Amino acid sequence: MSAASEKSERQGRPRHDRGLSAREIVVESIAGALFLAAAIPLAVLGSSETPWRWEVGVALVLAYAITATTRFDIGPNYTPPTQLVFVPMLLIVAPHYAPLIALAGALVGWVPRVVRGRRHPSWLLVEPANCWFAIGPALVLTVAGAAGPDWGDWPIYALALAAQLIGDLGAGAARERAILGAAPHVEPRVLAYIWSIDVALSPIGLLAAFASQDRRFAFLGVLPLVWLLAILSRERARRFEAERAGTRAREALLAGASHELQTPLAVLSGVVDTLAASPRLSEDRRAASYAIMQRQTALLRHLVGQFVDYARLKAGQELLVSVRPTGVVATLESVGELWRQAGVTVTIDAEPVTALADPNRLHGIVMTLVSNAVKYGPADGPVVLACRREGNRAVVEVTDAGPGIAEERMTAVFDEFDAAAERTEGSGIGLFLARTGLRVQGGDVRLSNAPEGGLVATVYLPVRP
Secondary structure: OHHHHHHHHHHHHOOOOOOOHHHHHHHHHHHHHOOOOOOOHHHHHHOOOOOOOOOHHHHHHHHHHHOOOOEEEEOOEEEOOOOHHHHHHHHHHOOOHHHHHHHHHHHHHHHHHHHOOOOOHHHHHHHHHHHHHHHHHHHHHHHHHHOOOHHHHHHHHHHHHHHHHHHHHHHHHHHHHHHOOOOOOHHHHHHHHHHHHHHHHHHHHHHHHHHOOOOOHHHHHHHHHHHHHHHHHHHHHHHHHHHHHHHHHHHHHHHHHHHHHHHHHHHHHHHHHHHHOOOOOOOHHHHHHHHHHHHHHHHHHHHHHHHHHHHHHOOOOOOOOEEEEEEEEHHHHHHHHHHOOOOOOOEEEEEOOOEEOHHHHHHHHHHHHHHHHHHHHOOOOOEEEEEEEEOOOOEEEOOOOOOOOHHHHOOOHHHHOOOOHHOOOOOHHHHHHHHHHHHHHHEEEEEEEEOOHHHHHHEEEOOOO
């Protein structure tokens, strides 16, 4: 396990394009200096019967650079599969050199990313401190006099692995405490997962070390496994991000639903209180109150219907649709009247058209489009509703006086929870459900910017032959 894993536990996935804070720079610099103060004397004073080979040392540095920059994601954390190369590093060259070789490999792996601007230069200060995991096993093998891989030395190897894991955890915890100024929080489940990966990879590294006795570069055979782990890691990361996006979308849906439902409920509550407190209202005031209640009730029914439809789709069920000849003009007039009650200027320019549609769903779709027209255009409109027949289809247009939408976003706004569709508070599912509901009925909906300004939502529906 590398200290990068511990840092990810503290901060989530590090943002390498951002520099370290001043406190982090001080702590990591001190931790790195202490590592060098331990690694250099160990390399100078240590002794081993294993001969030093420069070509093997260089190959180990390059192989370690590849593994150090490959990360295996574990939820919001990650660990590199460096154990595949670090174990051979301990056994096919003198173990007291391993910490410095590991540091060289880490720097070789990350410096090119700094040069290309993918990593902030201050992050290089972390690499010496990240290599503290190498001190413990190198010291154990050096003191034990281990020279090359030997099955009889397995107790020593087990002790070296334990020294690596415990020493790395202790060094990482000390750094976290110094940076945070408080006791670090270590998630046992995540730590166990990371340790299990290191333990599982260690025997593979040991086998590579044995193979390298006869073929000195045989340890390079582990690199395809590193490539495979990188592919698996990217797939895990993709699924993790998809789950996070789904969670955020559900949270946004709940927040948007709460906001949208609160408004009509608050209006209804106020009107009911007014009627209860003023039993002798004039007929005009009473009629106006009932009109408000009618509109808010219709809006509530529309919103609840949307959430029910969305729940059905997410449960893998089909939308309930009852297609029959439906007068389009009557639907437009019904929706237009509801919005006129709210002070919105609604103009209807329509010719008699009978479409094959579910009248309730058509009403809800037009409600969604008019609601968006009011939401993203002037609060009082104007909104123009029009319908006509074009060949074998009915065409309904809802035009607003808003700013329109960028051409490249015309299709994306129909995706559920699309960011471009959420310019104000909302559930983020209205246009998605409108398109889904229309396609179930053999229709569709498209958006376009009007030449004179504003947005035009065009609905297409089949007509009775």
